Amino acid sequence: xxxxxxxxxxxxxxxxxxxxxxxxxxxxxxxxxxxxxxxxxxxxxxxxxxxxxxxxxxxxxxxxxxxxxxxxxxxxxxxxxxxxxxxxxxxxxxxxxxxxxxxxxxxxxxxxxxxxxxxxxxxxxxxxxxxxxxxxxxxxxxxxxxxxxxxxxxxxxxxxxxxxxxxxxxxxxxxxxxxxxxxxxxxxxxxxxxxxxxxxxxxxxxxxxxxxxxxxxxxxxxxxxxxxxxxxxxxxxxxxxxxxxxxxxxxxxxxxxxxxxxxxxxxxxxxxxxxxxxxxxxxxxxxxxxxx
Amino acid sequence: xxxxxxxxxxxxxxxxxxxxxxxxxxxxxxxxxxxxxxxxxxxxxxxxxxxxxxxxxxxxxxxxxxxxxxxxxxxxxxxxxxxxxxxxxxxxxxxxxxxxxxxxxxxxxxxxxxxxxxxxxxxxxxxxxxxxxxxxxxxxxxxxxxxxxxxxxxxxxxxxxxxxxxxxxxxxxxxxxxxxxxxxxxxxxxxxxxxxxxxxxxxxxxxxxxxxxxxxxxxxxxxxxxxxxxxxxxxxxxxxxxxxxxxxxxxxxxxxxxxxxxxxxxxxxxxxxxxxxxxxxxxxxxxxxxxxxxxxxxxxxxxxxxxxxxxxxxxxxxxxxxxxxxxxxxxxxxxxxxxxxxxxxxxxxxxxxxxxxxxxxxxxxxxxxxx
Numbered sequence: 001x002x003x004x005x006x007x008x009x010x011x012x013x014x015x016x017x018x019x020x021x022x023x024x025x026x027x028x029x030x031x032x033x034x035x036x037x038x039x040x041x042x043x044x045x046x047x048x049x050x051x052x053x054x055x056x057x058x059x060x061x062x063x064x065x066x067x068x069x070x071x072x073x074x075x076x077x078x079x080x081x082x083x084x085x086x087x088x089x090x091x092x093x094x095x096x097x098x099x100x101x102x103x104x105x106x107x108x109x110x111x112x113x114x115x116x117x118x119x120x121x122x123x124x125x126x127x128x129x130x131x132x133x134x135x136x137x138x139x140x141x142x143x144x145x146x147x148x149x150x151x152x153x154x155x156x157x158x159x160x161x162x163x164x165x166x167x168x169x170x171x172x173x174x175x176x177x178x179x180x181x182x183x184x185x186x187x188x189x190x191x192x193x194x195x196x197x198x199x200x201x202x203x204x205x206x207x208x209x210x211x212x213x214x215x216x217x218x219x220x221x222x223x224x225x226x227x228x229x230x231x232x233x234x235x236x237x238x239x240x241x242x243x244x245x246x247x248x249x250x251x252x253x254x255x256x257x258x259x260x261x262x263x264x265x266x267x268x269x270x271x272x273x274x275x276x277x278x279x280x281x282x283x284x285x286x287x288x289x290x291x292x
Numbered sequence: 293x294x295x296x297x298x299x300x301x302x303x304x305x306x307x308x309x310x311x312x313x314x315x316x317x318x319x320x321x322x323x324x325x326x327x328x329x330x331x332x333x334x335x336x337x338x339x340x341x342x343x344x345x346x347x348x349x350x351x352x353x354x355x356x357x358x359x360x361x362x363x364x365x366x367x368x369x370x371x372x373x374x375x376x377x378x379x380x381x382x383x384x385x386x387x388x389x390x391x392x393x394x395x396x397x398x399x400x401x402x403x404x405x406x407x408x409x410x411x412x413x414x415x416x417x418x419x420x421x422x423x424x425x426x427x428x429x430x431x432x433x434x435x436x437x438x439x440x441x442x443x444x445x446x447x448x449x450x451x452x453x454x455x456x457x458x459x460x461x462x463x464x465x466x467x468x469x470x471x472x473x474x475x476x477x478x479x480x481x482x483x484x485x486x487x488x489x490x491x492x493x494x495x496x497x498x499x500x501x502x503x504x505x506x507x508x509x510x511x512x513x514x515x516x517x518x519x520x521x522x523x524x525x526x527x528x529x530x531x532x533x534x535x536x537x538x539x540x541x542x543x544x545x546x547x548x549x550x551x552x553x554x555x556x557x558x559x560x561x562x563x564x565x566x567x568x569x570x571x572x573x574x575x576x577x578x579x580x581x582x583x584x585x586x587x588x589x590x591x592x593x594x595x596x597x598x599x600x601x602x603x604x605x606x607x608x609x610x611x612x613x614x615x616x617x618x619x620x621x622x623x624x625x626x627x628x629x630x631x632x633x634x635x636x637x638x639x640x641x642x643x644x645x646x647x648x649x650x651x652x653x654x655x656x657x658x659x660x661x662x663x
Contacts, residue, residue, distance in 0.1 A: 035435035037442070085636045091434035092374050096577055097635045099376070099570050104628030110621035114613075220566060224446050227439045235435075262454040265447040272443050273428055276436055 015249020075197025363544020382549025422542020464560025580643025
């Protein structure tokens, strides 16, 4: 029973990070109808920025802020420099271009920092606190929960309560009409990319210290898990992404706790296939309307 | 649903898309392809005597990659399905060959034909895995399909570590391969024999693929790619066609992986990482989606570009640490940039550019206009 409680809480904290990452995917999907396959590589790049800044200043928090700022800038840069010029009539083109970005970013990181694992420090202790004899969350897990919570609430506030959020939704929903009404559609798209990439950077900062360390390929499996989370929730639904992320985190925690951590990649693949074959629109999709 | 349109259907007119109603007398497709293959085989045999062993080995590697890229171009270019998981299918073929060759050696079965049998088994194994993935893929579109195949590419190499009792983990397995037959003389270079084996298998696969592309099945592939609804209205079973394309493509990837394993005489999960899958996709996109000639350019690129960057980095005097970082990563960076630039600027790839050039030249020649 103790083990179950621990695995559940651990899964939820892992899931919170997946939720943030899935949210980043959903943001871009809603804004531009692109699944950003370069999200993982972009997040790793910002984590390397944090590593450099932390090493230079000796402060984790300066590095953390630098990573978030780098995330925002990188997202905007990717949209302005690359994605804007891609022919969007076929959904394969942005995917292929994003994969080119993956190769490029990982190669540049490998050239600058080398292809070995660098240590990634955590700002808080990662050893679990015990409450009434049961090992529960570590301070770092609480930090992850808080950070993801702030992001989720902040995004919800931006999209539902602010004028910019309204414009972003309008630009994604009806670009032509919005343009006629004076919305800067291209600017909103860039803003969407920047926001999503910033959220991705946060997720990367949170997840990398819990894994093996900093490596150009550190986010490959995390990306697959987060994509699964986004698909479980339905690519169109931000609340779905949060729930999907938590669900995937729980599943992975149970599988690695009860069946062995080697099996977690297989569990992700099985879950992804099962969801796509049974409910392709995700568990939270309203009505499956088929565009012809 | 527009999601099945191909990434960039190259607008090359197919000059020999089957005999038209007033087509006159034409050489049958099969004969034409066999003739091309025979010429290629003769050329390769001649070339294999002129090149040094290392170049022979490189050429053999091109042949192995060509199987996989040709398979992928049938899937992505002709049928409009994206697969990021072909590295995993290559791994399936490679491990099958390792198991078969070891089993044959243990059973004391020696002789060149057992290698052919192992390769056939590898193709069958990849075919079976491809059928499973293909059935799922036929229900998925665009980014969803990309996501699932990406998961396959990440997960399948990890399985070799999970079940390391069978696959021997990161170490991988060795692939025992026979020396060249004694009839070729005692001093026959091993690399030349490797080239012959790889080239023979690849030419056979290419002839089969080329015929498939020109056949009724190839036309249904393209019809499904261009407009799924119209294809369905025309009586084409869309899902079945997509599964068939995936299976054919998987067989090509399996043969390619098997040949790579035979060439390297070993197989390990590190050789079939996600990067390999991305490389394959990049190769077919840069070469030109949808034409087997484009697959050839892509396969050549996969072998030549790392070699070029290696010689390039040797030109500069770099510290060993920097040189080592450059060595592995510079080709990747060049691949990535090329992929992005080609996708934005020249969606037809190398073959598209060549075809355009050829048509421009043909238009200049008086009386030689082809419509």
